[in-house]
Amino acid sequence: MKILIVTPIFPPEVGGPARYSWDLLRLLSPKHFVKVVCFAPKKIELSNVVSVGTDKGTIKRQWQFFKSCLQQCRGCDVMLLFEPLTVGLAGLLAGKILGKKVILKYVGDVSWETARNQGITKLDLESYLDSHLDWRRLLTLAVLTFVDQIITPSVYLERVLSKYYFVSRGKIKAIPNSVDLPVRKISKIKNQIIYSGRLVDWKNLDLVLHALSHLSKTSPWKLLIVGDGPEKRKLVQLCAHLKLKNRVQFLGSLNPGETLGRIVQSELLILFSDYEGMSHVILEGMANGAVVIASDIPSNADVIADKSTGFLVPRQNIDLLTKTVAQLLANPKFCLEISQKARHEIEQHYTWSTNLPSLINAFNNLIGKS
Numbered sequence: 280m281k282i283l284i285v286t287p288i289f290p291p292e293v294g295g296p297a298r299y300s301w302d303l304l305r306l307l308s309p310k311h312f313v314k315v316v317c318f319a320p321k322k323i324e325l326s327n328v329v330s331v332g333t334d335k336g337t338i339k340r341q342w343q344f345f346k347s348c349l350q351q352c353r354g355c356d357v358m359l360l361f362e363p364l365t366v367g368l369a370g371l372l373a374g375k376i377l378g379k380k381v382i383l384k385y386v387g388d389v390s391w392e393t394a395r396n397q398g399i400t401k402l403d404l405e406s407y408l409d410s411h412l413d414w415r416r417l418l419t420l421a422v423l424t425f426v427d428q429i430i431t432p433s434v435y436l437e438r439v440l441s442k443y444y445f446v447s448r449g450k451i452k453a454i455p456n457s458v459d460l461p462v463r464k465i466s467k468i469k470n471q472i473i474y475s476g477r478l479v480d481w482k483n484l485d486l487v488l489h490a491l492s493h494l495s496k497t498s499p500w501k502l503l504i505v506g507d508g509p510e511k512r513k514l515v516q517l518c519a520h521l522k523l524k525n526r527v528q529f530l531g532s533l534n535p536g537e538t539l540g541r542i543v544q545s546e547l548l549i550l551f552s553d554y555e556g557m558s559h560v561i562l563e564g565m566a567n568g569a570v571v572i573a574s575d576i577p578s579n580a581d582v583i584a585d586k587s588t589g590f591l592v593p594r595q596n597i598d599l600l601t602k603t604v605a606q607l608l609a610n611p612k613f614c615l616e617i618s619q620k621a622r623h624e625i626e627q628h629y630t631w632s633t634n635l636p637s638l639i640n641a642f643n644n645l646i647g648k649s
Contacts, residue, residue: 280642281312283352285370286361289317289328291534293506294477295386296361298559299456301535303359303638304328306631314355316347318366341369348373355379356646363422364389364415371422380645383426385436386556390415395480395553396509404554408443420444428645430638432456432557435577454638457631458562460622465543465568470500470608473545473569475538475560478508481553483574483594485510485517490600492521500608502527503545505538543567546614547607553594555579562629565589565621570614572603582629588621 286300300315304327307313317323318340319330329351331344348370352358358374360367360383367383374381391407393415394400400407408416423429423444429451431437437453440446472491476482484504494500504514504527511529518527533541542548548564548571555561555578562582564571571589573579583589590607592600607614627633 280357280639280646281355282307282314282642283348283355283358284313284315284361285348285358285366286315286317287365289315289319289323289330291532292319293475293532293538295456295556295559296384298535299384300361302457302631306635307639312354314351316344316351316366316370318344345369345373349376352377352379357382357642359384360426361386362389363419367422368418371425375425380428381426382428382430382641382645383422384430384432385423385440386432387554388416388439389419391554392479392481398480405439405443408439428452428641430454430641433578433581435581436556452637452641454641455629455634456557456559456562457629457634458559458566458625460626460630461543461567467546467568468544469546469611470498471503471545472500472547472549472604473503473505473541473564474549475505475542475563476550476552476558477506478504478510478514480510482510483551483553484514486595486597487549487551487600488514488517488521488523488527490597491526491604492523493597493601494605498605498608500526500604503530503541504528505530505533505541507532539563539567542569545569546611547572547604549600549604550574550579551592551594551600552576552579557582561589562625565618566625566629568618568622570607570617571621572600572607582624584620584624587617588624589617 284300286296288294288297290297290301304313315328317330318333320333323330329347331347352373357380360370391404431453432455434453437451518524542563548569550573552574557578561571575591575593585591590603
């Protein structure tokens with residue numbers, strides 16, 4: 280099978296589409312012909328990745344991306360899009376011109392993300408979709424209408440698509456995000472905590488920093504922040520204000536192997552977001568022995584059983600977040616019990632060996648292969 284992956288970001292950029300597209304390229308290439316078209320600030324030196332620079336204006340950038348999709352799509356059987364607007368419009372148009380089957384992996388709403396990034400709203404995803412309609416939502420609706428199939432990582436996003444974009448459930452297939460289970464023995468750095476992801480408003484890293492600043496001054500915790508984004512400057516300034524400069528290390532964007540290595544070393548992983556589709560980093564933490572503390576939102580609750588395979592903390596409850604971190608750092612035996620249950624959950628439901636066949640079947644069914 281010949282597959283074209285079209286994604287807005289690719290490693291070393293950090294984020295779900297980057298990690299998922301990297302994993303698909305790695306796992307599908309031995310048996311299938313796989314190419315990637317992506318945006319990237321610097322040219323990606325891989326023979327099967329075509330990167331389009333981000334230094335041009337929007338119209339020129341989109342035109343160049345469309346031409347790249349059109350060229351790479353000519354010999355493919357199916358195109359997999361990772362976002363409906365930034366790459367979805369250009370990719371869908373190229374696919375339809377050439378008569379190719381197009382699948383969209385839907386993991387979040389561009390209209391809401393843009394509004395949060397620009398400070399236009401502080402509403403959560405569904406509250407925003409209930410009350411706002413803009414041109415981005417209309418274009419998203421058009422893309423969702425004309426793609427041949429939609430894949431979501433969670434049942435929660437199936438509900439979002441059905442309720443707010445009127446997509447038939449028959450057009451949607453839920454395939455969970457997946458990770459590799461480690462075979463090596465995991466060695467932890469005591470009291471090390473990690474965050475990995477984009478530095479954007481709805482990840483609530485400012486609240487995490489405030490929570491950690493309330494820990495006992497004698498607690499020797501350290502926080503690693505992997506990733507980059509528009510909130511970095513504010514977060515660095517907040518660390519200085521809270522006198523956390525010696526406790527918090529900003530590592531920037533790392534490649535997937537380096538990121539995973541940091542997660543493997545960490546005792547705790549914190550993700551206190553207002554929204555997640557299904558977080559890769561939560562799955563990687565659970566698979567690699569990092570006890571996950573996450574916000575109590577639907578997609579996180581789909582994966583984590585509170586106080587069994589991880590911890591769910593209501594958004595904005597900084598005091599409970601502080602208490603949960605303190606409790607876990609003081610009780611490594613309890614952490615080990617939680618991490619063992621979490622690994623078992625990943626082994627049962629969220630490995631590539633479990634879920635990759637479902638994705639391949641979706642490709643084959645769409646293009647009419649047995």
